[in-house]
Amino acid sequence: MRLFHNSNLAFVQHRKVFYIISVILLLVSLAGVIVKGLNWSTDFKGGVSTIVNLKAKDPSVEPLHIDQLRKVINDAGFKDTEIQFIGSREDCTFQIKMGGEDDQAIKEQLLKVLNKDLADYTKNRDMDDEVIQEFNTVGARAGMEMRNKAVMAVGIALVLMVIYVGIRFEFTFGLMAILALFHDVFIIVGVFAWSGKEITMTIIAALLAIVGYSINDTIVIFDRIREDLKIYRKDDIPTIFNRSINATLSRTVITAGTTLLTSLALYFFGGPVIHDFALAMSLGILFGTYSSIFVASNLVLDAIKGTKRERRAVKQMTKKS
Amino acid sequence: MKKLSWLAPVSILIFVLVTLVFLSPLVFSEDSTWFIKKRLNLGLDLKGGTQTVLTVNTTGMSEKDAKEAVDGNMRIIRSRIDQFGVAEPVIQRSGENDILVQLPGVKNPRAAADLLTKSAELVFKLVVSGEDAQRFVDQVDGILQSNLSSFPELAKLEAEYREIDKKESKMPKQDVAEDNPNIADTEETEEAEEREYVSDGSSGVFKSLLTDIQGDFAVRFDDYELMLNLLNSKEFQNIKPKGYDLVLNNVDEDMRKAKAPVVLYVLKSTAEVMGTDLDSASMEIGSSGSHDPRMAGKPFISLSFTTKGARKFANVTGDNIKERLAIVVDNTVYSAPVIQDRIGEGKATITGQFTMDEARSLAILLNNKSLSAPIEVKSSNQVSATLGADSVKSGLMAGLIGIIAVVIFMLIYYKLSGLLANIALVFNVGFILAMLTAFGGTLTMPGIAGIILTIGMAVDANVLIFERIREELEAGKNPRSAADAGFKRATITIWDANLTTLIAAFVLYQFGTGPVRGFALTLTIGIVSSIFTAIVFVRWLMDKTLLSRNREKLSI
Numbered sequence: 001m002r003l004f005h006n007s008n009l010a011f012v013q014h015r016k017v018f019y020i021i022s023v024i025l026l027l028v029s030l031a032g033v034i035v036k037g038l039n040w041s042t043d044f045k046g047g048v049s050t051i052v053n054l055k056a057k058d059p060s061v062e063p064l065h066i067d068q069l070r071k072v073i074n075d076a077g078f079k080d081t082e083i084q085f086i087g088s089r090e091d092c093t094f095q096i097k098m099g100g101e102d103d104q105a106i107k108e109q110l111l112k113v114l115n116k117d118l119a120d121y122t123k124n125r126d127m128d129d130e131v132i133q134e135f136n137t138v139g140a141r142a143g144m145e146m147r148n149k150a151v152m153a154v155g156i157a158l159v160l161m162v163i164y165v166g167i168r169f170e171f172t173f174g175l176m177a178i179l180a181l182f183h184d185v186f187i188i189v190g191v192f193a194w195s196g197k198e199i200t201m202t203i204i205a206a207l208l209a210i211v212g213y214s215i216n217d218t219i220v221i222f223d224r225i226r227e228d229l230k231i232y233r234k235d236d237i238p239t240i241f242n243r244s245i246n247a248t249l250s251r252t253v254i255t256a257g258t259t260l261l262t263s264l265a266l267y268f269f270g271g272p273v274i275h276d277f278a279l280a281m282s283l284g285i286l287f288g289t290y291s292s293i294f295v296a297s298n299l300v301l302d303a304i305k306g307t308k309r310e311r312r313a314v315k316q317m318t319k320k321s
Numbered sequence: 322m323k324k325l326s327w328l329a330p331v332s333i334l335i336f337v338l339v340t341l342v343f344l345s346p347l348v349f350s351e352d353s354t355w356f357i358k359k360r361l362n363l364g365l366d367l368k369g370g371t372q373t374v375l376t377v378n379t380t381g382m383s384e385k386d387a388k389e390a391v392d393g394n395m396r397i398i399r400s401r402i403d404q405f406g407v408a409e410p411v412i413q414r415s416g417e418n419d420i421l422v423q424l425p426g427v428k429n430p431r432a433a434a435d436l437l438t439k440s441a442e443l444v445f446k447l448v449v450s451g452e453d454a455q456r457f458v459d460q461v462d463g464i465l466q467s468n469l470s471s472f473p474e475l476a477k478l479e480a481e482y483r484e485i486d487k488k489e490s491k492m493p494k495q496d497v498a499e500d501n502p503n504i505a506d507t508e509e510t511e512e513a514e515e516r517e518y519v520s521d522g523s524s525g526v527f528k529s530l531l532t533d534i535q536g537d538f539a540v541r542f543d544d545y546e547l548m549l550n551l552l553n554s555k556e557f558q559n560i561k562p563k564g565y566d567l568v569l570n571n572v573d574e575d576m577r578k579a580k581a582p583v584v585l586y587v588l589k590s591t592a593e594v595m596g597t598d599l600d601s602a603s604m605e606i607g608s609s610g611s612h613d614p615r616m617a618g619k620p621f622i623s624l625s626f627t628t629k630g631a632r633k634f635a636n637v638t639g640d641n642i643k644e645r646l647a648i649v650v651d652n653t654v655y656s657a658p659v660i661q662d663r664i665g666e667g668k669a670t671i672t673g674q675f676t677m678d679e680a681r682s683l684a685i686l687l688n689n690k691s692l693s694a695p696i697e698v699k700s701s702n703q704v705s706a707t708l709g710a711d712s713v714k715s716g717l718m719a720g721l722i723g724i725i726a727v728v729i730f731m732l733i734y735y736k737l738s739g740l741l742a743n744i745a746l747v748f749n750v751g752f753i754l755a756m757l758t759a760f761g762g763t764l765t766m767p768g769i770a771g772i773i774l775t776i777g778m779a780v781d782a783n784v785l786i787f788e789r790i791r792e793e794l795e796a797g798k799n800p801r802s803a804a805d806a807g808f809k810r811a812t813i814t815i816w817d818a819n820l821t822t823l824i825a826a827f828v829l830y831q832f833g834t835g836p837v838r839g840f841a842l843t844l845t846i847g848i849v850s851s852i853f854t855a856i857v858f859v860r861w862l863m864d865k866t867l868l869s870r871n872r873e874k875l876s877i
Contacts, residue, residue: 153829205837212823223814251781257730266719270718273366
């Protein structure tokens with residue numbers, strides 16, 4: 001069985017179309033970030049975030065409705081509350097976010113409220129183990145620190161990659177690869193903005209993993225271009241680029257496929273804790289693959305074509321090593 | 322390949338052996354793993370527990386003082402946690418002023434958090450000795466004996482004693498009770514002495530835990546934790562007779578090493594003088610020429626009281642000459658000197674039984690004014706054991722489904738060559754787990770996610786190679802030279818592509834905390850091992866099987 005056997009698809013010729021698609025995606029993402037904003041988790045903005053399971057032991061009790069919980073929590077006077085479902089509705093697991101720093105006091109009060117006002121759902125259950133499943137507190141200052149650290153980490157990773165690709169290939173290649181990476185990350189951020197999903201520390205980890213994955217993909221194509229530049233010295237640059245993308249196409253798609261298989265397995269079977277992480281990863285693989293095939297090499301092409309850079313780049317990449 | 326013909330099988334052998342050795346504890350029961358003691362640790366998010374990041378506010382301190390303040394706080398936290406009796410706590414410095422504390426499987430996270438931030442409580446209490454102390458201990462023993470059901474640990478001990486008694490009663494024996502009328506009263510202080518239990522009703526299981534050091538009660542080192550947990554338990558506090566307290570002595574590094582018995586004091590419950598009466602505390606070192614052997618060349622803490630405190634202290638010491646006054650910090654006795662005279666000048670010293678470091682941190686702690694480094698909780702993360710167990714289950718499920726899907730795909734798409742890649746894949750996953758065990762790493766939920774993703778990405782190196790070999794075959798090469806060319810060419814690509822991914826994983830490891838680090842670590846190990854398996858392992862397998870069996874056709 002062979003995928004894309006001897007394919008000769010016109011990736012380079014139609015690059016304007018792909019640019020337009022990418023720009024639209026980026027604009028939509030930007031609009032999401034501006035209009036809806038990003039839902040930073042307490043990891044980054046401070047406060048209390050807790051996961052409570054309110055599935056009653058008694059099966060005759062109707063599953064708790066989120067509005068009911070919302071009313072109870074707001075009546076109890078918690079500040080800046082946000083409540084949402086985690087996982088399936090029947091499971092009655094909720095995430096409650098609250099403002100404030102004194103986590104001990106907040107937890108005491110929460111326990112009191114759950115025991116009193118939602119007694120049907122907490123009866124005969126271990127409050128510290130079964131009901132309150134997670135209880136996280138982050139100080140506001142720590143949150144800011146984390147956010148800065150996360151942005152810095154992504155930045156450092158990108159710079160290091162430009163340097164590496166610059167040395168192994170050529171500077172323009174490094175720069176455009178990073179541009180493509182930024183494209184992938186930003187689109188996922190856009191999806192998270194529009195869907196209102198939380199950006200947690202694990203999501204940042206997923207974004208960095210996507211950066212790692214997508215650059216891997218892009219470099220495989222660059223590597224082929226570097227090789228083909230040495231072999232087909234008479235062909236013009238667009239032809240070489242297009243041939244290289246086609247030659248590596250089956251590998252690109254297969255690897256994306258196997259990685260997607262595992263990340264979808266995580267999405268569907270990995271449980272609520274890792275659900276959003278798996279979503280970010282799956283999207284990242286899709287867009288990362290898209291940008292590797294359709295965007296990264298084309299950007300390089302447009303940046304160097306017909307300029308002095310072209311000859312210099314070809315020279316640097318074809319020199320005997 | 323030719324000149325390295327011995328290197329490949331040797332490195333593969335090492336790779337496989339390392340994997341099997343470190344994974345063996347997962348498969349075999351505990352007893353049979355005599356050769357490898359390490360086990361794969363589960364992160365707090367998988368087994369439940371509390372992770373707290375504390376920050377010590379050191380603004381306005383000199384660099385040296387700031388470091389001291391953080392160190393001192395860490396020591397204090399460690400000793401408190403030791404008292405709390407948490408298994409395998411992690412207490413480490415993170416960053417400049419942060420202290421990371423992990424308490425796995427803590428049942429009562431609220432109490433644990435309290436433990437970390439409360440300030441030290443100093444009280445002076447009078448020591449009760451002689452008959453009064455004996456009577457109190459008898460009383461406690463009696464109460465505990467009739468309430469054994471609320472104290473599972475003691476009940477277990479009692480059951481063990483009965484077992485021993487039963488065995489002994491079968492032998493022709495002398496009367497145990499007469500031989501050892503009352504352990505606590507005897508002058509025998511041999512540490513090696515076995516616990517004995519006298520079932521005649523006059524002495525219960527509590528007293529069996531006690532020995533005697535120079536007229537004071539003491540607990541054998543091995544029973545220290547049991548006693549500590551008992552004394553700290555709510556149940557005990559509820560039923561204990563009022564008026565007196567039982568408090569253990571501080572255990573320092575030397576005592577721990579020597580496994581020395583720990584003195585158990587009977588103290589009057591009323592605090593004579595308290596920490597609020599204290600003006601300042603500092604660590605000093607006794608002159609080596611001092612007459613007092615407890616002070617000569619040893620660290621001690623000198624205290625000075627406020628005016629009110631000084632008066633209280635003068636009264637207490639004046640009224641209780643020849644009695645002992647215990648200095649109690651955080652419900653632990655540090656010393657209990659005999660009051661020689663009325664101390665009127667408002668100064669006192671705490672001597673003995675601590676190391677220089679401990680003395681320093683105790684002084685920092687007591688000296689409220691110089692403790693301008695209050696601890697605050699920066700972040701805390703509690704995961705219940707239930708959620709952790711669910712995560713493990715779903716993580717395993719997702720991993721299994723992911724790996725099966727990839728394995729099937731590789732088999733269909735690359736046939737026998739795919740089978741070789743699959744064998745390598747299984748070892749890959751094994752190797753990640755083995756390395757995590759070997760480095761004492763912890764498996765977290767993001768870590769599991771990292772492994773699962775690695776499964777998808779690990780075959781990438783194989784895909785690159787196989788695609789290349791197919792191309793070479795199509796160009797008309799025979800299987801052997803197509804394989805050689807394919808491996809050679811793809812190796813460059815694999816290095817370039819994976820090194821950049823390694824950069825991302827490396828940065829992630831540097832900046833991440835806790836679970837995220839776990840993800841970066843598994844990703845890194847996964848990349849390294851997938852490079853090795855693809856370039857060396859699969860190639861060797863292919864050489865030995867597919868290429869040598871059929872020279873005309875390659876199943877790929």
